[in-house]
Amino acid sequence: MVKEECKALLDALNKVTACYRHMVLTIGGTSDSQNLREELKKTRQKAQELAVANRNKLTAVLKDKTVSKEDKAEFERLWVIFSTCLEILEIDMRRALELGHEFPLNVPKKHLIQTGMSGGTSGVAARAMSVQNMKYEAEHNIDVVDLKDLENEINQVGEMMYEMEMKVNVPQWTVEAKQDPGAELKSTISVGASSIGMISVEENKSFCDISKVLAGIIFSAVLIIAIVLAVCVVKLS
Amino acid sequence: HRPRALQIEALMMEMQNPDKGIKTQTQTVMVTDIPHAVTGNDILQWILQRLQVTQEEALHLGDLFVKYGYIYPLQEPKNLTLKPDGSLYRFQTPYFWPVQGWPADDTDYAIYLAKKNIKRKGILEEYEKEHYNMLNQKINYKWDFVIMQAKEQYKAGKERKKADRYALDCQERAYWLVNRTPPGMLDVLEYGVDRVTDPNENKKKTMEVYRREIMYYQQSIMKSRVKSSVSLGGLVKYSEQFLSSDPILSGCLPSNPWITDDPDFWDFNAKLVEIPTRMRVERWAFNFSELIRDPKGRQNFQLFLKKEFSGENLSFWEACEDLKYGDQSKVKEKAEEIYKLFLAPGARRWINIDGTTMGITVKGLKHPHRYVLDAAQTHIYMLMKKDSYGRYLKSPIYKEMLAKAIVPQETVKKSGLFGRRHLRSSPSPIILRQQEEEAKAKEAATTVDITQPCLPASQAPCPAVHAGTAPPALPHSTACPSPISVALDSTVGTEQEPEGISPGPLPSSSRRSPVATLSFGRFLKRGCWTSPVLGALSPKCPAVPHGKVQPLGEQQQLRPHTKVVSSFFQIKTDAPLESKTCPVGSEEGEHNHRRALKVICPWENPMEEGKAG
Numbered sequence: 001m002v003k004e005e006c007k008a009l010l011d012a013l014n015k016v017t018a019c020y021r022h023m024v025l026t027i028g029g030t031s032d033s034q035n036l037r038e039e040l041k042k043t044r045q046k047a048q049e050l051a052v053a054n055r056n057k058l059t060a061v062l063k064d065k066t067v068s069k070e071d072k073a074e075f076e077r078l079w080v081i082f083s084t085c086l087e088i089l090e091i092d093m094r095r096a097l098e099l100g101h102e103f104p105l106n107v108p109k110k111h112l113i114q115t116g117m118s119g120g121t122s123g124v125a126a127r128a129m130s131v132q133n134m135k136y137e138a139e140h141n142i143d144v145v146d147l148k149d150l151e152n153e154i155n156q157v158g159e160m161m162y163e164m165e166m167k168v169n170v171p172q173w174t175v176e177a178k179q180d181p182g183a184e185l186k187s188t189i190s191v192g193a194s195s196i197g198m199i200s201v202e203e204n205k206s207f208c209d210i211s212k213v214l215a216g217i218i219f220s221a222v223l224i225i226a227i228v229l230a231v232c233v234v235k236l237s
Numbered sequence: 238h239r240p241r242a243l244q245i246e247a248l249m250m251e252m253q254n255p256d257k258g259i260k261t262q263t264q265t266v267m268v269t270d271i272p273h274a275v276t277g278n279d280i281l282q283w284i285l286q287r288l289q290v291t292q293e294e295a296l297h298l299g300d301l302f303v304k305y306g307y308i309y310p311l312q313e314p315k316n317l318t319l320k321p322d323g324s325l326y327r328f329q330t331p332y333f334w335p336v337q338g339w340p341a342d343d344t345d346y347a348i349y350l351a352k353k354n355i356k357r358k359g360i361l362e363e364y365e366k367e368h369y370n371m372l373n374q375k376i377n378y379k380w381d382f383v384i385m386q387a388k389e390q391y392k393a394g395k396e397r398k399k400a401d402r403y404a405l406d407c408q409e410r411a412y413w414l415v416n417r418t419p420p421g422m423l424d425v426l427e428y429g430v431d432r433v434t435d436p437n438e439n440k441k442k443t444m445e446v447y448r449r450e451i452m453y454y455q456q457s458i459m460k461s462r463v464k465s466s467v468s469l470g471g472l473v474k475y476s477e478q479f480l481s482s483d484p485i486l487s488g489c490l491p492s493n494p495w496i497t498d499d500p501d502f503w504d505f506n507a508k509l510v511e512i513p514t515r516m517r518v519e520r521w522a523f524n525f526s527e528l529i530r531d532p533k534g535r536q537n538f539q540l541f542l543k544k545e546f547s548g549e550n551l552s553f554w555e556a557c558e559d560l561k562y563g564d565q566s567k568v569k570e571k572a573e574e575i576y577k578l579f580l581a582p583g584a585r586r587w588i589n590i591d592g593t594t595m596g597i598t599v600k601g602l603k604h605p606h607r608y609v610l611d612a613a614q615t616h617i618y619m620l621m622k623k624d625s626y627g628r629y630l631k632s633p634i635y636k637e638m639l640a641k642a643i644v645p646q647e648t649v650k651k652s653g654l655f656g657r658r659h660l661r662s663s664p665s666p667i668i669l670r671q672q673e674e675e676a677k678a679k680e681a682a683t684t685v686d687i688t689q690p691c692l693p694a695s696q697a698p699c700p701a702v703h704a705g706t707a708p709p710a711l712p713h714s715t716a717c718p719s720p721i722s723v724a725l726d727s728t729v730g731t732e733q734e735p736e737g738i739s740p741g742p743l744p745s746s747s748r749r750s751p752v753a754t755l756s757f758g759r760f761l762k763r764g765c766w767t768s769p770v771l772g773a774l775s776p777k778c779p780a781v782p783h784g785k786v787q788p789l790g791e792q793q794q795l796r797p798h799t800k801v802v803s804s805f806f807q808i809k810t811d812a813p814l815e816s817k818t819c820p821v822g823s824e825e826g827e828h829n830h831r832r833a834l835k836v837i838c839p840w841e842n843p844m845e846e847g848k849a850g
Contacts, residue, residue: 029331091342099331181369
């Protein structure tokens with residue numbers, strides 16, 4: 001029961017971190033906007049809540065002496081996943097801070113980099129916040145105002161990570177991954193829809209297929225002719 | 238940390254200016270239109286116009302932009318060059334700019350590869366597959382997270398519009414092409430050694446910082462310096478002297494094996510060849526380090542020393558070298574063996590070193606390490622150099638070797654008309670080493686008998702060395718033999734004269750001239766890299782003009798200082814100073830004399846006392 005709860009929390013944190021990464025990628029580009037900054041703020045706050053929840057749950061379990069050995073190993077594995085996730089989150093937050101400083105939105109002289117992005121990130125944000133639609137209620141200078149909060153939050157996360165390291169003694173390298181290499185291929189959903197097909201210009205696979213098909217056709221045609229001839233010969237003789 | 242490319246980032250932002258920046262176009266990929274593509278030519282023109290540089294420079298600069306990943310090519314993603322034509326490029330998102338402090342992380346790369354795996358259904362390039370496997374092993378404990386995050390990032394990506402997804406893919410690919418270069422591509426971010434301190438950090442100038450700076454500059458001032466005219470003069474003299482023996486500048490006889498495939502040159506110059514070449518033997522006369530560096534030279538010198546009954550000096554020196562450069566595990570036993578053989582009272586091949594050095598060595602041997610015998614080794618080296626070397630060069634043994642030495646004939650280049658000659662390789666180092674070992678063993682076996690008769694004679698000074706009691710009254714003077722006077726500084730020289738010591742003839746055997754060690758001490762005192770003890774010897778000079786051994790008790794206060802600093806002892810460094818070509822020595826000595834105490838080296842303290850003497 002506890003395990004499932006922990007896993008669910010961890011999955012949630014993982015999801016939010018992934019969405020946050022997507023959004024941080026967009027800062028400074030043409031998709032950057034006040035909305036994006038608000039989304040960033042909300043997402044990272046959610047991430048922090050989840051992180052705290054995860055931490056509390058996992059530390060409680062790890063401190064519990066009545067847990068069996070296999071369970072303990074499993075929780076340690078979850079702990080390692082959690083701490084790695086938190087590391088990535090902290091890095092992204094720091095980058096967001098740096099990029100936020102570099103690309104203030106209301107300064108007319110500073111132009112956003114034309115990265116080829118034109119759409120928004122509201123879908124990603126909605127996914128992160130687990131809502132249907134995002135509501136934007138922030139002020140028009142959130143890009144500057146938010147940076148102070150961001151700094152504080154980064155410090156908080158840093159402290160949390162430090163505490164975690166000090167209090168919980170789980171050597172990372174002792175954890176073995178459950179997933180084998182290539183496990184990501186097993187549960188993929190409708191891969192085809194994502195690629196436009198142009199990306200696979202590098203792939204020559206399609207051409208190989210065509211040539212293989214052609215070869216097959218020719219071979220079977222020759223075979224059929226040979227059979228027909230043989231039958232004729234038999235019939236005539 | 239690496240230097241930050243702030244200027245490029247500013248330029249990047251200027252390029253985006255709708256009025257003064259670069260004009261963008263739309264890239265059409267199948268049915269989708271992706272905006273913000275620029276042509277290579279446009280980029281080039283913009284740089285030319287904005288920075289007012291030459292065409293070549295602008296092209297190079299633009300090329301660097303692409304190489305570092307600020308701009309990426311759309312049509313040939315792997316070709317990170319700027320083509321000044323219509324080929325399309327796009328600007329990279331700031332998150333993926335190569336920024337100091339954010340090196341590309343392995344975990345991120347693993348996530349990227351996993352994502353690519355999902356997208357391409359397992360089709361990765363060869364080098365990517367290798368990286369994937371390697372990372373799987375390297376960060377295995379994070380692997381579950383990598384998979385989870387890759388899946389989530391992939392799913393999150395689907396929430397964006399198709400064109401954006403495509404652009405994102407291109408961006409990511411470009412980023413990883415720059416940061417994890419495929420084999421065969423130039424890795425631009427290879428920047429060498431990482432610096433520990435951040436060069437862009439704004440260090441607050443606190444008291445501590447200033448204090449450190451002051452200390453640093455003070456120490457720099459006190460570094461001994463040589464006038465460039467002097468050092469250049471030394472360099473010129475060295476070059477002139479060695480020009481004829483340089484195989485590249487003056488050719489080598491019989492011929493260069495790399496050109497003519499004739500290994501005779503190596504055979505003639507083998508380490509312990511029977512009859513060495515004339516050039517080689519002549520080099521032994523240049524200076525002592527040349528002689529001692531050459532194994533054949535050492536062998537010949539050893540013959541000479543045996544005649545003079547001081548063969549154990551060279552053997553001791555060689556044993557010390559073996560200790561210094563041999564196995565760490567054998568250090569302790571080797572040191573003990575050497576002590577038993579050469580240094581202990583009543584040892585079979587006892588070497589003649591002064592009491593203080595002996596004291597240091599014995600003390601150091603309690604905790605033996607590689608350089609524990611450095612003081613004694615330097616002493617013996619100096620002994621051989623000042624004393625025996627001069628005589629060796631005049632001895633019949635050397636002259637005989639010189640006469641015997643061959644001058645190989647220059648080989649006639651055979652025209653390789655009928656196919657190539659069979660290529661032979663140089664002798665295997667393993668075989669060479671075996672031969673050396675055998676030769677050494679043979680030598681060791683034969684040297685046993687010769688030193689025995691000498692033992693009784695050496696017994697007399699032995700107790701004196703260790704007891705430090707009344708030094709034997711030796712008739713020899715402290716005056717240094719004249720060849721060395723060139724290198725001696727005048728201050729030392731004047732110190733000696735008032736003592737009224739007649740410059741007597743050089744002692745016949747270096748064993749019996751422990752007194753000479755005093756003069757060596759004076760001589761050595763100049764350098765920072767010498768034993769403090771030897772320097773301390775000189776103050777006692779006037780007191781005991783012919784005593785070689787200072788009562789050890791008087792040296793007590795110096796002992797604590799003379800701890801294991803011997804790692805700075807470098808025998809080879811003597812050579813440039815002492816070679817007759819370099820009058821540097823005297824100047825240096827004066828420097829050190831005047832400023833002895835200020836320098837940090839702890840072993841220079843005794844020098845002040847030396848001056849007083």
